[in-house]
Structures are given as structure tokens and as C-alpha cells.
Amino acid sequence: MNNDTPKPLYWFYLDNYVHLERLEDRVLLYNSLTGEIREYADNPAVLQLVEKLQAPENLLVVPLGEKELEDPQISAFVREMRSLFMGDLIETSRSSGKPVQMMPMLKLHRDIDKMKTESFRSVGVDVMKYLDNMALYVNGNCTLDCNICASAHKQFLWCNREKSGTQLPIDQIRQLFEQLVGSDLCHVHILGGNILTYPGLRELISILAEHRLKRTLYIHYSNLADGRDSLQDLGLIPDSNCQIKIPVTFPVDETKLEKASHILEDCSMPGTFAFALQSEAEFAEAECLISAFSIDPVSFHPFFNGQNLEFFEQAVFVDRQNLSNARPSMKDIHSRQVMNPFLFGNLTVLSNGDIHAGVNDPSLGNLSKDSIYDIVYREVFEGKTWRRTRKEVVPCRDCVFAALCPPLSHYEYALGKNNLCRIVGSVKADEKGEEIHYKS
Numbered sequence: 001m002n003n004d005t006p007k008p009l010y011w012f013y014l015d016n017y018v019h020l021e022r023l024e025d026r027v028l029l030y031n032s033l034t035g036e037i038r039e040y041a042d043n044p045a046v047l048q049l050v051e052k053l054q055a056p057e058n059l060l061v062v063p064l065g066e067k068e069l070e071d072p073q074i075s076a077f078v079r080e081m082r083s084l085f086m087g088d089l090i091e092t093s094r095s096s097g098k099p100v101q102m103m104p105m106l107k108l109h110r111d112i113d114k115m116k117t118e119s120f121r122s123v124g125v126d127v128m129k130y131l132d133n134m135a136l137y138v139n140g141n142c143t144l145d146c147n148i149c150a151s152a153h154k155q156f157l158w159c160n161r162e163k164s165g166t167q168l169p170i171d172q173i174r175q176l177f178e179q180l181v182g183s184d185l186c187h188v189h190i191l192g193g194n195i196l197t198y199p200g201l202r203e204l205i206s207i208l209a210e211h212r213l214k215r216t217l218y219i220h221y222s223n224l225a226d227g228r229d230s231l232q233d234l235g236l237i238p239d240s241n242c243q244i245k246i247p248v249t250f251p252v253d254e255t256k257l258e259k260a261s262h263i264l265e266d267c268s269m270p271g272t273f274a275f276a277l278q279s280e281a282e283f284a285e286a287e288c289l290i291s292a293f294s295i296d297p298v299s300f301h302p303f304f305n306g307q308n309l310e311f312f313e314q315a316v317f318v319d320r321q322n323l324s325n326a327r328p329s330m331k332d333i334h335s336r337q338v339m340n341p342f343l344f345g346n347l348t349v350l351s352n353g354d355i356h357a358g359v360n361d362p363s364l365g366n367l368s369k370d371s372i373y374d375i376v377y378r379e380v381f382e383g384k385t386w387r388r389t390r391k392e393v394v395p396c397r398d399c400v401f402a403a404l405c406p407p408l409s410h411y412e413y414a415l416g417k418n419n420l421c422r423i424v425g426s427v428k429a430d431e432k433g434e435e436i437h438y439k440s
């Protein structure tokens with residue numbers, strides 16, 4: 001600083017638990033400890049100050065002189081930041097130099113760049129640490145005919161018989177898990193069709209137990225009610241690493257639901273009843289059934305059927321208050337900026353062997369001919385699913401809330417738009433001639 005320049009009175013800083021987003025003339029500040037959100041628009045003085053704070057050399061600390069603090073917009077901003085514990089002033093006379101703010105950096109990109117320069121073998125081994133969840137559709141056979149069967153699994157983890165007549169050979173599954181030794185895979189979801197009709201189920205469960213993998217078996221309540229003997233044949237031993245998830249679809253056969261809850265009780269396995277809901281009326285009915293049969297625990301999965309937008313908006317769409325209440329941490333925010341925490345590390349293997357990073361995205365290969373190393377490598381280095389962020393899609397890329405909103409999920413595909421919120425008005429991505437999820 002020039003000796004003739006008067007020393008500024010204060011250092012103004014924002015705390016490093018504050019997320020700051022600036023887009024054109026809009027600014028958002030979010031306190032990750034309290035959930036407080038503040039937005040500023042059409043406020044040139046604040047915009048200029050925020051630009052300075054964001055400059056890489058400033059690391060959220062800037063000098064503020066008396067003249068600047070006399071500006072009503074700046075002084076109101078500083079007052080608000082102080083009252084919300086988002087920032088503060090330090091008298092420059094109290095510090096010998098400019099205070100330093102430590103800013104966190106995310107490791108993922110650095111790791112991927114580093115791996116690219118190494119030999120294929122080390123890449124093959126390293127890349128496997130990103131895999132942590134797998135949905136394995138062992139067959140496509142089911143004699144039921146639920147009205148949501150064709151598309152529920154494209155919105156959340158659910159059984160389906162889309163690939164009716166196909167099943168994964170148990171030898172291929174065994175080879176798959178042999179390749180996964182040393183990976184970070186920890187949880188396998190076993191789905192069908194009706195998995196109780198899959199001849200290799202007992203062997204599959206013991207393979208997963210040998211590999212110390214957490215396993216969740218998905219058995220529709222009606223298939224469970226009719227499959228007591230098949231379940232007993234599995235010889236399941238109560239184990240905290242093994243649980244049953246029981247999809248429930250409407251209309252519900254109450255006799256079978258009650259029977260399924262008794263079967264689950266008798267086998268002493270931890271289980272969750274998962275209700276797919278299309279309306280408020282179904283939600284009310286689910287609550288009555290849960291109470292009548294003392295079902296616990298339960299989960300609810302809103303299902304979009306093309307006709308129930310109003311219900312879906314109530315159940316799934318977010319507003320400012322939801323984002324504030326969800327209180328994403330700075331770690332959540334940073335990871336959402338470079339990858340999709342909802343999809344990252346997940347693979348889905350369908351009963352015809354096709355492997356997908358996201359069930360709505362194109363297949364990355366097939367279990368019968370591709371190694372799992374190649375599949376994970378392809379997704380990490382070339383794929384779009386695991387690293388699909390709101391910053392790449394319309395209209396979220398032009399929205400200051402992008403890092404606060406939940407990561408893109410399968411619901412955006414189902415609705416054909418990315419802004420499942422009550423914050424930014426309806427914009428269909430394809431109205432701009434762009435891919436629904438990803439800016440090409």
C-alpha cells in the first residue's frame with residue numbers, strides 16, 4: 001500500500017462457513033451453521049463489495065474505510081452480516097497485516113487428474129474406490145401387475161419386470177464380486193422382478209456375506225405374503241448387514257400386507273415397508289395401514305404419474321424455507337459444485353446384464369463382456385452421470401441457489417425439467433433446445 005494512502009479503518013471479512021454466490025446483479029449469502037439465507041439484487045454497492053471479497057487474492061477479507069461505511073447500502077449490508085454472524089469488522093490497528101481466511105478445496109478433481117497421468121493398472125485399482133453402491137436386478141420375472149411397474153424404478157430404487165424373461169447368471173455375479181475385492185463397494189441392493197423366484201438367490205446372499213457387503217433384498221409385500229416358504233429356504237440369519245425392503249403399491253390388499261408384516265416379524269430380519277405414493281389420499285391410506293398393522297419402520301416415495309403434478313409439487317418441490325431447514329454443510333455445498341452426491345458411486349446392473357451409472361442414462365457396458373474396472377473407469381473419466389451438477393443445466397445454472405438445492409435426481413427426468421422448486425418459475429430445459437439434464 002502506498003504510504004500516502006490513508007490506512008483503512010477496518011478489515012471486513014465473511015466467515016468461511018458462509019457460502020457466497022454471485023450471478024450478474026444477484027448475490028446470495030448462506031450461513032451453513034444457522035441456515036440463514038440472504039439475497040441481494042439491484043444493489044450496486046453490495047455487488048461491488050462482494051466482487052472484491054470473491055477475488056482469489058482476497059479470500060473473503062477486504063479493507064473498508066470510513067467513506068465506504070458511510071454508504072447506506074454498504075453499512076446496511078455489513079450490519080446484516082454481523083447480526084447474522086456471517087461476517088465482522090476488525091480494526092486494522094489490531095492486526096499487523098491482513099487476516100488470512102482458510103478456504104476449503106475439494107479433492108475429487110485433483111485425484112482424477114492425478115490418476116490420468118498414472119499407468120492403467122494403478123488407475124484401475126484407484127478408480128474402484130469411487131464405487132460404493134450397487135443395485136443388482138437379478139431377474140425380470142414377476143406375476144404381479146402393479147400400475148407403476150414400468151416407471152417407478154426410473155424415479156427411485158424399486159422392483160420392475162421391464163426385462164421380463166431375463167435373469168443374471170449366478171456365475172457372472174460371482175465373477176463380478178471377485179473383481180470387486182479391494183474396491184470400496186459397501187452396499188448391494190438385490191432387486192427383481194420377484195427375487196424369491198431367482199434360483200441363485202441363496203448363493204448370491206452368501207457371496208455378499210463372504211465379501212462382508214451390506215445387502216438389502218427388495219420383495220414386494222404381495223410376493224412376500226405368497227413366498228413364506230421361499231424366504232424360509234434362504235435360511236436368513238438375523239444380521240445387521242442384511243435387511244429387507246418391502247415395496248407397497250396401491251391399491252393395497254390388506255390381508256396380504258398383514259401377512260407380509262407377520263412373515264417379516266417371524267424371520268426376525270430388519271425390514272422397512274416402502275410406500276410408493278401418487279396422491280394425498282394414498283398417503284392418508286398408508287398412514288391408516290401403518291397404524292392398523294403396527295408397521296414400522298416405513299419410507300414414502302412420491303411417484304410422478306404424469307397427472308399428479310399438484311401432489312408432487314407439495315411432496316417434492318423445494319422452497320427457500322426447505323433449503324434453509326435442510327441446512328446443507330459447506331462440505332455438502334462444495335461436493336454439489338463438482339459432482340452429484342446422490343448419483344456418485346452408484347451402479348445399476350439390470351437383469352439383461354446392462355450396467356448404468358444412472359438408470360435413466362445410456363448403458364456403460366454389459367456384465368457378460370465388460371470388466372467392472374472398465375465400466376467405472378468410463379464413468380469417472382468420460383461419463384456424465386456421477387458428475388452431473390445443477391451448474392450445468394437450465395435454468396439452475398443461472399440461479400444463485402444451485403449449490404443449496406438437492407442434487408439432480410431421477411425425478412427431474414420424470415418431470416422433464418430441472419427446477420423442481422417454488423423459487424424459479426417453470427422453464428423446460430428442452431424449450432431452449434438443450435438436453436434435459438446436461439448442457440452439451
Ligand code: SF4
Nearest residue numbers: 142146149159160220
Ligand atoms: S411387484 Fe414390482 S416387479 Fe412386480 S409388478 Fe409390481 S412393481 Fe413390477
Ligand code: SF4
Nearest residue numbers: 396399402405421424
Ligand atoms: S432453479 Fe434450480 S437451482 Fe434454482 S432454486 Fe430451482 S431447482 Fe434450485
